[in-house]
Amino acid sequence: MTKTAAIVGGGVIGGGWAARFLLNGWDVRVFDPDPEAQRKMDEALTNARRAMPGLVDVAMPAEGVMSFHTTIEDAVTGAEWIQESVPERLDIKHKTLAEIQAACLASAVIGSSTSGFKPSELQDGAANPGQIMVCHPFNPVYLMPLIEVVPSPATNAAHVTKAKETLTSLGMYPLQVRKEIDAHIADRFLEAVWREALWLVKDGVATTEEIDNAIRYGFGIRWAQMGLFDTYRTAGGEAGMRHFMAQFGPALKWPWTKLMDVPEFTDELVDLIAGQSDAQSGHMSIADMLRIRDNNLVAMMRALKAQDFGAGALMNAHEQHLRAQSGLDARVADIADVSQPLVTVHRTVPLDWTDYNGHMNEAKYLQAFGDATDRFMEMIGCDAAYIATGGSYFTAETHIRHVDEAHAGAVIEVRTQVLMGQGKKMHLWHEMYEADRLLATGEHFLLHVSLESRKPCDPSAEIVSALERVAVAHAALPSPQGAGRAVGQRP
Ligand SMILES: NC(=O)C1=CN([C@@H]2O[C@H](COP(=O)(O)OP(=O)(O)OC[C@H]3O[C@@H](n4cnc5c(N)ncnc54)[C@H](O)[C@@H]3O)[C@@H](O)[C@H]2O)C=CC1
Numbered sequence: 456m457t458k459t460a461a462i463v464g465g466g467v468i469g470g471g472w473a474a475r476f477l478l479n480g481w482d483v484r485v486f487d488p489d490p491e492a493q494r495k496m497d498e499a500l501t502n503a504r505r506a507m508p509g510l511v512d513v514a515m516p517a518e519g520v521m522s523f524h525t526t527i528e529d530a531v532t533g534a535e536w537i538q539e540s541v542p543e544r545l546d547i548k549h550k551t552l553a554e555i556q557a558a559c560l561a562s563a564v565i566g567s568s569t570s571g572f573k574p575s576e577l578q579d580g581a582a583n584p585g586q587i588m589v590c591h592p593f594n595p596v597y598l599m600p601l602i603e604v605v606p607s608p609a610t611n612a613a614h615v616t617k618a619k620e621t622l623t624s625l626g627m628y629p630l631q632v633r634k635e636i637d638a639h640i641a642d643r644f645l646e647a648v649w650r651e652a653l654w655l656v657k658d659g660v661a662t663t664e665e666i667d668n669a670i671r672y673g674f675g676i677r678w679a680q681m682g683l684f685d686t687y688r689t690a691g692g693e694a695g696m697r698h699f700m701a702q703f704g705p706a707l708k709w710p711w712t713k714l715m716d717v718p719e720f721t722d723e724l725v726d727l728i729a730g731q732s733d734a735q736s737g738h739m740s741i742a743d744m745l746r747i748r749d750n751n752l753v754a755m756m757r758a759l760k761a762q763d764f765g766a767g768a769l770m771n772a773h774e775q776h777l778r779a780q781s782g783l784d785a786r787v788a789d790i791a792d793v794s795q796p797l798v799t800v801h802r803t804v805p806l807d808w809t810d811y812n813g814h815m816n817e818a819k820y821l822q823a824f825g826d827a828t829d830r831f832m833e834m835i836g837c838d839a840a841y842i843a844t845g846g847s848y849f850t851a852e853t854h855i856r857h858v859d860e861a862h863a864g865a866v867i868e869v870r871t872q873v874l875m876g877q878g879k880k881m882h883l884w885h886e887m888y889e890a891d892r893l894l895a896t897g898e899h900f901l902l903h904v905s906l907e908s909r910k911p912c913d914p915s916a917e918i919v920s921a922l923e924r925v926a927v928a929h930a931a932l933p934s935p936q937g938a939g940r941a942v943g944q945r946p
């Protein structure tokens with residue numbers, strides 16, 4: 456049976472919650488007095504529909520139904536989850552919670568999105584405190600997994616269990632906070648960093664952009680994959696956390712922050728932290744952790760690279776520089792001798808290209824050959840500027856032969872021979888090598904198309920002439936072994 460959630464307060468956070476529930480198949484009933492609320496929630500939903508399904512490689516459940524209601528009573532009646540996301544003011548939260556409790560099921564979980572109020576503050580004067588807890592999300596709620604679940608001693612254990620099960624079923628990570636505290640766990644960090652940043656800007660030490668760059672080119676990416684303590688465990692070298700604390704313990708007394716109220720760094724505190732860190736990650740050697748850290752950092756920066764954003768944009772700029780240095784940005788017109796196959800890819804096999812068989816995954820061969828084709832297109836003048844004018848090539852057929860294995864770290868080169876290049880037709884033969892060892896061949900037939908009509912058409916005169924120049928030169932080369940071969944044919 457379809458489950459129902461009620462969202463009370465449909466702003467930035469309520470909209471994110473609505474999307475999280477709806478896209479996981481729940482019906483969602485919304486109350487918000489703002490006449491613009493429906494439009495804003497529809498916009499949040501559009502964003503979520505675009506982004507959220509990309510988190511998993513399986514289809515999401517059929518979307519639930521969203522309805523808008525003119526009273527809290529109507530919205531919450533019969534709902535098994537009620538998420539309060541009204542403004543961060545205790546008086547408004549108290550009034551809202553009272554109206555919710557006057558109409559909702561006693562079995563329903565009432566989660567509050569509050570960024571900083573303690574659950575006992577929210578429960579103050581409530582008719583049924585046992586069903587109220589903090590369920591503090593992170594923006595955007597439809598993508599960020601963390602939810603801080605903060606019960607007070609008055610919250611029913613059964614409601615907390617149900618809340619954690621529900622949040623897990625929505626793909627979230629419910630982190631139960633052991634002891635209620637203002638601003639829970641994560642917002643205490645955010646506040647510390649935010650307040651420190653305000654000082655740095657006020658004192659003219661850094662601009663907002665410099666602070667953001669310090670985070671996104673540096674510790675932000677480290678924290679994103681390992682958190683704080685595991686990052687410092689790896690920073691302690693082979694001796695781990697204990698060594699890290701011994702080295703940086705004295706710095707706690709130095710004015711490295713405005714937060715100078717620091718706990719005494721006693722042997723007991725060192726033992727507590729080192730012990731917890733061992734319990735957390737002692738099952739891995741520091742060497743293992745360094746490898747995991749590096750894999751994660753490379754994968755994350757490659758994801759940013761695909762978006763050409765932040766640290767990824769920096770890597771792309773660096774790549775362009777390396778490309779230019781190695782002559783890999785030359786055009787056919789700049790190359791005096793095109794009689795031999797042209798180098799279209801010269802790169803290292805990255806860590807995330809290998810698979811469960813311990814070698815380069817078959818999909819990545821197509822990636823490398825696709826990159827080789829893109830580069831060859833660029834060499835003959837079919838570059839980004841040309842494509843923006845509405846012409847490009849579509850691949851019509853591909854045949855890849857896997858000849859030998861490639862492993863992470865191998866330097867591979869793709870050499871490209873033109874088997875035919877005439878008018879709109881382009882028939883390419885790619886050979887992938889590690890030094891002189893042939894790893895794979897790729898045979899690709901492409902047609903030049905109009906990106907407007909999506910139909911084949913002739914390329915520009917510049918492309919025709921560059922392609923024909925290479926095709927004529929390569930016609931003198933022997934026909935490559937394996938060209939035109941059918942799948943399964945004996946060598
Ligand atoms: N914006 C953020 O980054 C985060 C905010 N939160 C928390 O989420 C809660 C909501 O914050 P936002 O969504 O950012 O605020 P918001 O201002 O975007 O949305 C609040 C919504 O509540 C509605 N509202 C006002 N009075 C109401 C009432 N009596 N009954 C029902 N709806 C009412 C408003 O019309 C508005 O649509 C706050 O407790 C906040 O601390 C939590 C995590 C992150």
Ligand SMILES: C[N+](C)(C)CC(=O)CC(=O)[O-]
Binds near residue numbers: 645
């Ligand atoms: C700024 N903030 C306190 C509202 C932030 C949060 O509560 C969590 C978030 O999404 O950063």
